[in-house]
Amino acid sequence: MSLKKKRISNFPIRAKMMIDRLKGKKIIILDIEELTFIPYIFPIVESLKKKTGRISFYIATHYKGSEEFRKFKIPANRQFNVRTSKELAEADIFLSPHIYGVGNKNSFRIHINHNQPVKYESYQKCDFVNFNIHFLTSPLHRQQTENTIKKYKLEDMDIKLYETGYAKSDELLSGKFSRNEVLEELNLDPSLKTVLYAPSWDEGLSLRSFGEKVIGEILKIKSINLIVKLHPISYCPEDGPNYEFYTGGINWIEKLKHFESYENFRHVPSNNIDPLLAASDVMVTDLSSVALEYIILDKPVIYIDCPEFFEKTLKKTYANFGNTTAEYVKNDPRANAGRHVGLVVNETGQLETAILRSLDKPEEFSDKRKEFSKMLIYNPGKAADKAASVIMEILGL
DSSP: OOHHHHHHHTHHHHHHHHHHHHTTOEEEEEEOSSGGGHHHHHHHHHHHHHHOSOEEEEEEOSSTTOGGGGGGTOOGGGEEOGGGGGGOTTOSEEEESSTTOOOOTTSEEEEEOSSOSOSOSSOOHHHHTTOSEEEEOSHHHHHHHHHHHHHTTOTTSOOEEEEOOOGGGHHHHTTOOOHHHHHHHTTOOTTSEEEEEOOOOSTTSHHHHHHHHHHHHHTTOTTEEEEEOOOGGGGOOTTSTTHHHHHTTOOHHHHTGGGGGSTTEEEOOOSOOHHHHHHOSEEEESSOTHHHHHHHTTOOEEEEOOHHIIIIIHHHHSTTSSOOOHHHHHHOTTTSTTGGGSEEESSGGGHHHHHHHHHHOTTTTHHHHHHHHTTSOSSTTOHHHHHHHHHHHHHTO
């Protein structure tokens, strides 16, 4: 499409933005390409709304008009396709919870990470340079970001880093969720120890390689509850443009329904895992960054080794993300999802022993977890407020 045609097609949105500017309002585009990004951006929006009424919000997404946007109270006529953002010079801020977002060069382009650093050493240069501001979740995230700047010799770029924290975890770290209440809402017995299976999404990791076998092995333990919560993008809608890539073309809600005959099993396909982190006693995962959130809570994590991911997927999916050798990703705390402070099992048949060991001695790696936790969070419980305050400063409000 020609530039002229783009400007014409974008005119209704641009007109609304221009009217907002005439009213003295600042304009923020929320880049919510996938619905699963909502928990990472919503707390910051709510905090901004409490601080000022001088901001007008817009949403860039693949899912214009989705019911899940109702909580933002941003009407559908202020929602548009993600590709439109880079054309909208009227926006003051482009706020994106993923590194692939592209905003207009005249806007402040802020990246807020939707996960803790895992799987790779640095961002891709082609994505990283689209942002001139980065909100850092943790000292570990600072290392990853500074390493990216150094690796690509971007020191001369005007890139600003702010230590804001992980807004998605504010309610969890503030103690909002009651273990018993969460389990009772799921109709699970709170007197039983609870295992949470929370795998990552990539090809070659446990879900897509042998996830059903993992669940079956855990369910052999009769004296526990099992909650399954997949990576948010494993629930990508079938009509979404990234469905095949993120899910392997599998509807995981349907795929796992046959386990519902177990009274102690629950599959919770929610966008927000935080209540389940509070309610469970042990996590089983592979290489998901959610393990780092669990480590902050000083709870045991069991990692399933996944040779196919380390031998194939790293080279295919993450080839341009700095050092992604199997040795580095398995063992370096900057990429290994905390494997060095948990138990690693090489096959599903070892899960029962590892789970019972972790339930019996949850304190086994506590000292290591607590030490590593110092690298995992800025402003615990107050990250949304910090991020909102920085945005207010950037906007001069």
